[in-house]
Amino acid sequence: MESDAITADGVEVTGYPDLARRYRVSSVPKTVVGETHEFVGAAPEGMVLKHLQEAVQPAEAPKPEVEP
Amino acid sequence: MALISDEVVTQLKQEFAALKEPVRLAVFSQALADPESEQVKRLVEELGQVDPKIAVEAYNFVLDKEKAESMGIKRIPAIAILGQEKDYGIRMYGLPSGYEFGTLVQAIVDVSSGDSGLSPETRAALKEMKTPVHFQVFSTPT
Numbered sequence: 001m002e003s004d005a006i007t008a009d010g011v012e013v014t015g016y017p018d019l020a021r022r023y024r025v026s027s028v029p030k031t032v033v034g035e036t037h038e039f040v041g042a043a044p045e046g047m048v049l050k051h052l053q054e055a056v057q058p059a060e061a062p063k064p065e066v067e068p
Numbered sequence: 069m070a071l072i073s074d075e076v077v078t079q080l081k082q083e084f085a086a087l088k089e090p091v092r093l094a095v096f097s098q099a100l101a102d103p104e105s106e107q108v109k110r111l112v113e114e115l116g117q118v119d120p121k122i123a124v125e126a127y128n129f130v131l132d133k134e135k136a137e138s139m140g141i142k143r144i145p146a147i148a149i150l151g152q153e154k155d156y157g158i159r160m161y162g163l164p165s166g167y168e169f170g171t172l173v174q175a176i177v178d179v180s181s182g183d184s185g186l187s188p189e190t191r192a193a194l195k196e197m198k199t200p201v202h203f204q205v206f207s208t209p210t
Contacts, residue, residue, distance in 0.1 A: 001156045001184040002194040007140075008203040010171055012162025015104070016143060025206045032204040049190050056199040 006052075071107070072114045083173060084119035087180040091122050094148040096141050098129040105129075105145035108163050112147060115176075122176065149175045151182065166210035 013020045013028065023032050031048075032038045034055035043051075072080070095112040097105035109126055116124035127135050129144045139148050139155070147160045149172070156179060164172040178184060184191070 001158075001178065001182070002186060002191050003197050004157075005197050005200045006194065006203065007157030007200070008159070009205070010160040010164075010168065010175075011204055011206050012160075012164065012168060012209060013206040014208055015145075015162040019204075019206070023204065023206065028207045030206045032206070034201050045187060045190055049193055052197070052201055052203075053193070055201055056197065 070114060071111050072118075077118055080115070080118045080173065083177065084121065087119060087121045087177065089121075089180050089182065090152045091176050091180045092125060092148075092150040092152065093122060093176070094125045094127060094135075094139065094150060096127045096129045096132070096136055096144050096146040096148075098144055101130070102144055104163065108145035108147065111163070115172075121180065147172065149179050151179050154182075163209075168207055168210070 011019060013025050019025070023030070023038070027040055029042070030038060030040050031043070031051075033048075033051045037051045037055040039047075039051060070077075093112050093116065095109050097109040099106050113124050113126065116122045129136055129141070129146075136142075136146075139159075141148070141159070143161060145162060147164070148155070149158045149160070150156075158175055158179065160168070160172055160175070162168075186194070
């Protein structure tokens with residue numbers, strides 16, 4: 001709600017075995033952030049934010065300067 | 069028989085009394101391909117009867133394909149929790165029963181208020197984010 005860049009799905013996973021396999025959901029609640037980060041169980045707000053920032057870091061980090 | 073009991077309806081009326089702005093619930097189902105998805109449609113329609121601020125839009129996943137695509141719905145049953153004008157990108161897949169029913173109710177309250185309830189620090193950090201990120205929280209029925 002605080003950022004138009006962020007979307008969120010709640011998935012009752014028993015109805016979607018393909019997603020359970022794809023994201024290797026073996027215990028719940030499991031949260032997948034982007035396609036690269038994940039955590040299991042409840043997490044405090046700051047921890048969720050950290051996962052989020054790590055998930056976007058490759059895209060938002062400045063590109064390394066290429067030596068001529 | 070109603071999916072939401074009279075007792076729960078009474079509780080919901082109290083909870084929804086605090087709703088600020090109207091909320092739209094777009095539900096996608098398809099009776100032929102997924103009979104269980106009709107349960108979700110019924111649940112959402114019953115929710116819509118609890119409070120006049122909750123409007124229900126029921127779509128057929130096959131017949132309303134363009135609508136589904138425009139909302140990024142790729143599977144059913146699906147519920148999009150939308151503000152009157154604004155789509156915050158909040159979706160729920162599957163039948164929201166048990167604990168997840170509470171999650172749906174909370175999502176309705178949050179979207180209605182337009183307030184995430186997050187700390188000022190988190191809000192500030194989120195405002196800086198420009199790269200699209202998609203969260204998926206997986207649960208099982210409780």
